[in-house]
Amino acid sequence: MSFDLEFLRELSETPGVSAYERHVQKAVGRRVAEYGAIEYDALGNLAVTVNEHGSPHVLVTAHVDQIGLVVTHVLDDGFLQFEKVGILDPVLLPGHRVTVHAVGGQVTGVVCRPPTHLLTEAQRGTAPDIRQQRIDIGAKSREEALGRVAIGDPATFWSEFISMGDDLVAGPALDNRAGVYAAVRALELYAAAPGPARFTVATTVREETTFLGAKALAGRPLPDFLVVIDGDFACDYPGVEPDQVRGRFTLGSGPVINRGAGGSEAMFDLARQTAESCQMEYQVKADPYNTNTDADESLALPRLGALSLGYAIRYAHSPYEVVSAADLESLAHLVSQLVGRIGEEPQAAAGTDFFAQ
Numbered sequence: 001m002s003f004d005l006e007f008l009r010e011l012s013e014t015p016g017v018s019a020y021e022r023h024v025q026k027a028v029g030r031r032v033a034e035y036g037a038i039e040y041d042a043l044g045n046l047a048v049t050v051n052e053h054g055s056p057h058v059l060v061t062a063h064v065d066q067i068g069l070v071v072t073h074v075l076d077d078g079f080l081q082f083e084k085v086g087i088l089d090p091v092l093l094p095g096h097r098v099t100v101h102a103v104g105g106q107v108t109g110v111v112c113r114p115p116t117h118l119l120t121e122a123q124r125g126t127a128p129d130i131r132q133q134r135i136d137i138g139a140k141s142r143e144e145a146l147g148r149v150a151i152g153d154p155a156t157f158w159s160e161f162i163s164m165g166d167d168l169v170a171g172p173a174l175d176n177r178a179g180v181y182a183a184v185r186a187l188e189l190y191a192a193a194p195g196p197a198r199f200t201v202a203t204t205v206r207e208e209t210t211f212l213g214a215k216a217l218a219g220r221p222l223p224d225f226l227v228v229i230d231g232d233f234a235c236d237y238p239g240v241e242p243d244q245v246r247g248r249f250t251l252g253s254g255p256v257i258n259r260g261a262g263g264s265e266a267m268f269d270l271a272r273q274t275a276e277s278c279q280m281e282y283q284v285k286a287d288p289y290n291t292n293t294d295a296d297e298s299l300a301l302p303r304l305g306a307l308s309l310g311y312a313i314r315y316a317h318s319p320y321e322v323v324s325a326a327d328l329e330s331l332a333h334l335v336s337q338l339v340g341r342i343g344e345e346p347q348a349a350a351g352t353d354f355f356a357q
Helices: 005-013 022-035 142-146 174-192 212-219 265-277 325-344 346-350 352-356
Strands: 046-050 057-063 068-074 080-085 097-102 105-111 154-157 162-164 168-171 198-204 225-233 256-260 283-287 305-313 321-324
Touching: 005 022, 005 168, 005 174, 005 325, 022 046, 022 174, 022 198, 046 174, 057 174, 057 212, 057 325, 068 142, 168 174, 174 198, 174 225, 174 305, 174 321, 174 325, 198 212, 225 325, 225 346, 256 265, 265 305, 265 325, 265 346, 283 305, 305 321, 305 325, 321 325, 325 346, 346 352
Parallel strands: 057 198, 057 225, 225 305, 256 283
Antiparallel strands: 046 198, 068 080, 068 154, 097 105, 097 154, 162 168, 168 321, 256 305
C-alpha cells in the first residue's frame, strides 16, 4: 500500500484538542478495527494489537491530541473569553477564524482584532495576551451565546488539509496526527506479514498539556519494548537554525532516529541498522536531556528497551503544519521492519550484546 493521502487528511481535519480527543480516536478506531479488538482506558487512550500471542511485546505510541483553545467565560455582550490548550503563540489568533466544537455542532467565530489605524505604535505587530483576546460568534448577548456554546467547549484554528506539490502536505494538527498515521500504517504493514513479536499501537491523549495519557500506560501490562513517535522541528526554512533544534532536520530526508535521552543505545543502533538494511535515508537527533514528548514520561515503562522516532515538521503549533508524505511512509516501514527485527533479535534490542562489550 502506498501513501494514503485521504487517511492523513481525515486525521488532520478531525478535531481532537487535548482532553477532547473522542472524535479523532473514533477515526483511528474505524481504521484499525479489522486488525484486532480495540481497547480504551478511562482517559481515552486507544490500543489495538496484532499477533496477540506473539513475543516479545512491542508497544508503539503516538499522541493523538492537538493544541487549541477552550471557552472559559461568556461576556454580557456575547463575546467569548478563552484560554489556550497547550503551547500556542497569541500572535496566531487575532483576525483569524476559529471553530468552537459545541455539543450542538460547530460554531464559527472570529478572534477580535481592532483596525491597525486604531492601534498605538507599541501595539502594532504584537498581540494581546490570550486572556485579553475575545472570540466573536455573532451573538448579541450572553444568553444568545450560551444557547450555542458552553463553558468548557474546545476550539481550534479554522484550517484545512492541502497538498503542496508532489510530496509535501499541510494542515492542522499534523503534530502529531502525522505520527499517528505512521504508527497505524506500520501496524497494517506488520499485519500483512507478521513476525514473532506481539505488536500493539496505542494512540495516547493529553500529550500537549499534561502527558497524562502516557502516564496512564503504566496501568497497562508493561511491554518488553517501546517506540514513541512524534514530530521533530525542521530547520529547512528561514528563521530556524540547527543549533535551535539539536541538529539539521529537513523534510524529505527520511525518519528521525533519536539518540541519547530518547531511548537506549541498543534500540537506536538496531533502528539505524534496520534503516540501512532497507536502504532508507534517515536523520539522527541527539537528545542530551529530554525529548519534550510522551517519551519523557513513558521510556521507563518497558522491561527491556525503548526508542523515540520522529519526522521533520515545519511550523509546528500553527494553523498549517507541513510534513513530507515520503517521510511518513518511510517511518511506517521503518517501524514495521524494526518490530520484525526486535521479534527476531530481542537480545540485540535489549542490549545484551551491547553491555557485554
